[in-house]
Amino acid sequence: MAPPPPPTGMLELLEQLDVLEKSANLSASIHDVQSVIDLLTAARDKVAADPQTAPLTLAKLQDPVKRSLEQAQKDIKPIYSGLNKYGKALDKKFKDKPIPPASNDALSSHPRLVNRAISMHLLREGEFSVASTFIQEAHRHPPRPEPTASTPNPSMNDSREADLAEESFNSEKLQGQFREMYLILHELRQERNLEPAIRWARQRSDLLEARGSNLEFELCRLQFVCLFVGHGLVADDDEPMEEDPQGPLEAYKYARREFGHFRGRYAHEIQQLIGAMAYWQNVVDSPYRRYFYNNTAWEEVATSFTREFCSLLGLSADSPLYIAATAGAIALPHLLKLQNIMEKTRTEWTTQNELPVEIPLPPTYHFHSIFVCPVSKEQSTDANPPMMMPCGHVIAQESLDRISKGTRFKCPYCPMESHPRDARKVRL
């Protein structure tokens, strides 16, 4: 029979920790020391009661005290061996997981920028008081840049970076902005109060509209739904609505008052909402149910609000520090593998500005379209942009130049011929 598989994950270490916590600890030795104290106290009492017995009592005390003390020493041994065993298991667990070397360290030479990124991260996560502790502490002790391979002389950039960092690092503006964001989010999520969010969106109506954002309408629609259903949004229970049409009437009044300027863009949605009026007694079974029974509606507007809020500040919706650190952790095993291969084959990584290996990330970690020229297999850059030939196929500028040599040429992917001047730059 095959031996049982070794415990997975951290279970083996947890088992050994159990032993240390439950038995292999200092309590036994403490007990031994206590018994020595007991022996000594008993002897002292005896001598005090009858001074004549002193020589005999003291002589008889030697052996038991020695034994107990030796026992105290012996009882430390299991701790020693338990820790040793644990240490070996720990070594084994991490044998194939060395701490990655800080090769390619892009950060040590830019500590101010790192500090700025951290303080912005703390602010956007709503850790305002930690952020202010940090900003004060970092101000008292400005960081020291350390040279790295790519930046051997970091102090040269330091003053420029100091300015750059100072700008947003110390800016109470940013802090104020994130405070506002968290206040509005708190009202949305905890208080179910749409007013502050709607006010915010309305003030930036033009900007949001230009970006094609629906935020303002989404918020107002949710407000309409809330009024329609009565107090707050009936989310989970399917109880029929009150017989009293007061809610729908309130909603109708709200729509008349507020939906005016949405008429152009959202005529269809507004029709739907007003149409639901007809079913006010039984929306649950009506075609309009989806507007009124949407469990995630609040979370959705909160997310969409966060995204728009950050975008208007030029910031990504999720903390870049979080995304980058997570992507880094996903990438590290691949980089480690690459490093092992390079060491074995004694090859060096030749592409300076591009990683030599593809890092598979979850699809949500792709933020830009990528164009890889099917001819040269290179990624497009500002200097080597993607070009579309009249047939609709796209290759990189350099490939185009190479294939055409300036004269009419055949597309590598279809029979169509064209002149390089007819190719058009496209942007992905």
Added chain:
Amino acid sequence: MAELTTTKLNAESHLLLDQPLLRMPHELSRRNQKNAQRYVENSTKDVLSSLTAAAKTASKRPTPDAALSSLDSIITKMQGLKRKLENLHDEEMRIHKSNRARLRHLQDLYEVQSLVDVKYDEWSRTRLSRLLVDYLLREGYSESAAHLAASQGIQELVDVDAFVACHKIEKSLREERNTSLALNWCKENSKELKKQGSMLEFELRLQQYIELVRQGHQAGVGDVDTDMDGLNGVSLDGASTGAGEEKLVEARAHAKKYLSASGDFALLGKAAGLLAYRPWDDVKPYSELYSESRWTHLAHLFLTTHHTLYSLPPRPLLHIALSAGLSALKTPACHSAYTAPTTMPLTSSSNCITSTSVCPICSTELNELARNVPYAHHSKSLVESDPVVLPNGRVYGKERLRVFCDKVGVEPGWVRDPVEGLGGMKWRENEVRKVFIM
């Protein structure tokens, strides 16, 4: 061919950054056990010999008072030992408790299968907080570190106390120019340091010597006022015994005691030369030994030694994670002069199809940091399905363009560029062309 995207999570290979998390408590436990052993051994020796002595005295000249008082003193000693052991026991259990929390935290990762699971998201956020605390501690921002750890409830997963102690010593070298804390630390860890072949203690002793010599020369300048022979107080015949000379004698004794065993004769030669050259003489190589920068060197050496002893990587883990992450995410577009500042995740779910989200590398926080890192390697184009090109050259997925135009309310038969929004140009639908990206 290698996969281009993945959502599979392999916990076993994912834990590259987490070794120090478990090393620290293990090292602390070992240290704790060694201290306990030392206390017990020392007390045993001490108590047994006192007891033997007491018994001997009692058998020779039985005076009950002497017997009682020696018993009392032994009892006090044992009570002291017990108290010490109890403290170590508390510490031991505290370390185990924190270690258990760490093991559980890592075990949690093994229960998650996918990188897109909400549980992974939570786990990774905790990890980021850990990495941030580690960074803050290493940079000496211990107040912020403790504050963040408390606010995130991850005190058991970070080692604030150990780093605070470490930085106190480092600071005593760098700022206060004082070797005593560091030497104490060397004494506490002498066995391990010897095993490591550490030069820290020698370097500290050398610095003490240098400072004695420096004081000697400086005091010698004072002596010269009375001693006009032009030898700056260092008298050759030994007649004058100014404070300066005393210091130099002390320095020699110090060197004999602490430095002579090193065997590095070149360095010892240089050290001896200091007796002849004064700090302001500016003669190499002696000026190097007198240099103030040696304190920075010592502080640095201490940190390296400390980190090696506790199996801590030399640079913050955050640097390792971020450097890899910046590259994995970076595209040539992130620092392109032409890219519109806002771009969107390609796989945006349908309900946020028109809303844009900034790429983390394009975002203010990281953009400048990512400037010098290599961008990610891609072997295949990654574009939305069914791409079409607008007359201005911008490429979009057909479906997304349609949904955008619907939502924004572009007149039927017309299209607009989502990047430019309502403010930009509009074109007739038949000007939109299919584009083939292979």
